[in-house]
Amino acid sequence: MTSIQVADEIFVAAAQSLAGGVIGDRARWRQWWPDLRLTVVEDRENQGVRWTVTGPIEGTMEIWCEECMDGFILHYYLHAEPVAPLPDDPRTRMDEVAEMNRLRRIAGKDMSFEAKWLLEGEREAGSPATGAVNG
Template sequence: MTSIQVADDAFVAASVSLAGAVVGDRARWRRWWPDLTLEVTQDRGDEGVRWRVGGPLTGTMEIWCEKRLDGFILHYFLHAEPTTALPTEPRAWMDATAELNRIRRVAGKAMAFEVKQTVEGGRAAGEPAARKAAIA
């Protein structure tokens, strides 16, 4: 089992065809994960991207956009190990890995909310799903 395990998702009320331009934008990757080195292992277009992760972590990461109802579910997965040594004392190890997981979970949520905000284009709750991007 890896020390860092993040799995999260968010519903986006927009056409999945709008996801590719945002999720595939390498400049956004730099903002979302400034300390990570990302190597694309599978570009799935509108359905997402899979990466090999380097830098302070080594492992894999994925964004998967799954068409659902009138929008899509943005799934985010990160499975990695820190490249610096973790404490060996059990309690200290648990505290350290919990904090590393929290940091990566928060970064994943920020990414998901940016994708949601960008492709929904200011859509109010209860309105139909966005079909055209308001990509900024």
């Protein structure tokens, strides 16, 4: 099991066909994760991206956009280990790992809420998803 485990999801009321424009924008990656170096393993366009991650942590990260109703669920996963040695004291080590997880969870939430905001635009609650095809 890796030390840093983040899994999160959020519903985005926008057509999945719009997701790649935000999720695939490499300039945003640097804003969302400024301390990480990301190497694309698989670019799935509107379905998301998989990366290897290096920097203060090393591991894998993924955004998966799963079509759902008239929008999609943005899933976010991070599995990584810290690069710097952890303290020998078990309690201190546990506290440091917990803080690393907390900070990575916040970064993931910030990313997902920004993606949601960018993709939904000025959509009002209860109105059709942005870019959805009305049958």
